[in-house]
Amino acid sequence: MADIILKKLYIKVWRQNSPKEKGRFETYEIENISQGSSFLEMLDILNDKLILEGIDPIAFDHDCREGICGMCSLYINGRAHGPDREITTCQLHMRKFNEGDTITIEPWRAGAFPVIKDLIVDRTAFEKIQQAGGFVSVNTGGIPDGNAIPIGQDDAEEAMDAAACIGCGACVATCKNSSAMLFVAAKVSQLAKLPQGKVEAKRRARNMVAKMDELGFGGCTNTGACELECPKSISISHIARLNREYLAAKFSE
């Protein structure tokens, strides 16, 4: 079956040469894009065209292109990871767009995520939050017997749901406050639900939240937008757990 060909599209994209320089929007025309191609393939085709025209290609983050590495970003037509649910930008296809559309592409916007170039932002802030406590610091030794530590199915499932976070930053990009609460909540929850993680639960919640605040992320106002735009549908009930863990840690100080 032949794909539908989008004869003409207008790509309005943020161009910024370096972190310090002022950015601007540029609109490029692109022709004959198959609706079967992915969004990032469309950008590849556009970049080929720009290179032939002697224009600096658009810089954007990408890696595995199968929705698991957390590298791709892009705020497309006003939404993180574009106009589809539960996917990353690399899983977005051109069938979501129509002939003659103007597609607006912007980088994640947050003070804690400065633009490096064009659509690439620096997400080191997430690494710093992780380094503040998102780990278990005991030596786990060799592979233990699977049944040595019994864990209830519900707890295991919830921990795994939280662990599905790929750290892409869509929650921060979507949140009107640029809050990183969903990310931090997922990283706290995936350990807090398991016996190995409970030992350091208080220290972890306290330190990760302190780091999050220090890096300039906003606070959570419970709009729930992050959950709906998260490619892994991480539930905001993890945020309630983070609040609980944090308050318990603070009150026992």
Next chain:
Amino acid sequence: MSKGSFLSASIGRKFFMSITGLFLVMFIIVHLSLNLLLIFDDKGELFNMAAHFMATNPLIKIMEPVLALGFVIHIVWSIVITIQNMRARPVGYNKTNQSVNSTWVSRNMFILGGLILVFLGLHIYSFWWKMKITGDPLLSHVTVMQAGVPVEMENAYKLVSTLFKESLFYSLIHIAGGILLGLHITHGFWSAFQTIGLNNQIWRKRFFVVAQIIGLVFAIGFSVIPLYFMIKF
């Protein structure tokens, strides 16, 4: 690593927003129940007795400054939090499409709160201020039989009913105030429990439903009072 104090931490500040918010909800429940007496007794004796009780009860006297403090913390903190949150995104988006992922109310709690504050100023001026500070000829004392004993008290009913009967402007402002408050609560109530950390997958839905009901009750309850006086008289 800087641990940061509880008061300056993002979750710490929000904790106080939640606690004061829930405290104010409790106040509003009492406030609405007593004020609904306005429409259940046309002689106004029920309302006057309730107002007299509230004005003379020592417990209420103690609670009055606590209530004021609750309002002040809730309002001042909201300004601090909002400024902090706006600073977190120095460069905004050119195009955003937030209506697909969140409700208008949840994104505009500060604006709703600000409008409620404007209403509150007017509301306090037209009732509390006259009852407690300046006095008003409409408040001239009446005698109500309370458990067989005649008790002299201010005619608060006359002040309230006259205002709603005579001023369409004040009535409409009070209806708007009730609706704004109801909207604010539909997000604020469940949100408070989320921030305190009492939510999980199941309770989040329950608190959300309860928040919608409370919001609706407040909006209708407070609108009905001016509507009653506008239509009936």
